[in-house]
């Protein structure tokens with residue numbers, strides 16, 4: 630598969646530890662995930678699981694790689710929505726409009742892929758930045774029988790050769806939202822969208838076929854889908 634250019638077991642372990650930490654923290658504070666792609670009306674879930682104490686909406690996405698697509702293509706990477714402790718389809722994501730969305734993307738994919746350089750820029754987020762936690766900048770050490778974690782890095786772009794996937798929303802050729810995601814990393818960003826139905830798309834050629842734009846790349850719930858703000 631194109632996306633698998635290296636194997637980084639240590640990176641995976643670090644990311645897994647971060648996922649566990651985020652999950653534990655989220656459950657403990659009641660921030661854990663919002664309502665997404667459910668059949669429940671928004672009123673039933675918003676505020677119960679989606680709204681944090683700061684009034685923002687938590688959206689957690691997970692990218693995994695070994696998802697069986699079909700017999701000819703084999704495995705493909707896919708986004709999922711992490712909701713109430715389970716992975717759900719990302720084909721139809723629903724968020725509140727005109728409200729701060731605190732998005733966390735947990736990426737288990739350890740390889741980069743081919744992407745146009747425009748998508749190396751962070752676009753449409755608070756201060757034009759995203760926060761990256763990866764194996765390099767987290768710089769964990771063993772200290773007094775505990776783990777010492779030295780946080781994260783705020784960036785407004787990512788080196789184009791170090792992008793595994795993007796979460797991108799466009800209106801025609803206008804990029805409304807673009808979040809580049811490094812291999813084996815956790816990315817956080819805050820954004821707001823006006824009411825509407827948008828298409829989200831990964832812009833890294835991580836699918837199948839000669840261009841890498843088939844398979845996951847043109848299948849809802851894999852590397853594309855609908856993002857509804859209402």
Ligand SMILES: [Cu+2]
Nearest residue numbers: 794831835852
């Ligand atoms: Cu992708």
